[in-house]
Amino acid sequence: MLKKSYKIVFVPYTIFLLYLMFFGMGRTQSEDNLLTIEPIFSTINFIKGSVSWKDIIIIVGGNIIMFIPFGFLGWIFPKLDDLKTLLFTFISSIVIIEALQYFSRMGIFEVDDILLNTFGVFLGFLMKKIIEKRFKNWVI
Structure with missing residues (x-):
């Protein structure tokens, strides 16, 4: 049952996520190609310069949580x-x-995004394994 539901939701979810990555949250095409390749430091600097914890949770947490389903x-x-x-x-x-x-100038190529998104996938993979062990009858 869970596998069937996942298969139904996966494609629309992926399309929604791609929309957010390129057009969501008021994105517009920037004048320059933007690149952040300093791992971890750009996230630390974002947290230091952030006005609110809400922004931190939405951006940093979102980069992890939104990718859990890919696990x-x-x-x-x-x-x-x-x-x-x-x-x-x-x-x-x-x-x-x-x-x-980067090339479309509809976002920033950020190494931290890659790291945070990959951590989300890893967490999703661990969750999948736990679900498969605990709820064998539901995972069909």
Whole structure:
């Protein structure tokens, strides 16, 4: 039942997430191609310069939480049930998406986004394994 529901929701969710990454939250095309390649420091600087905890939770937490569902991709694509394969595939995909943001100037290529998104996928993978063990009858 869970696998079937996931399969139904996955494509619309992915389209929604891509919309957010390119057009959501008032994004407009910037004049320059923007790039942030300093891992961790850009997130730390964002937190230091942030006006509110709400912004921090939305941006940093969102970059993790919104990608948790991709940790369940093994339910659709059995080859992605292996953590190494899942992470390699996801990192390759997210780097392409970040590059598209950079070249289209509809976002910033940020290494921290790649790290936070990948952490979300990892958490999702762990959650999937726990769900599969605890709720065997529901995961069909």
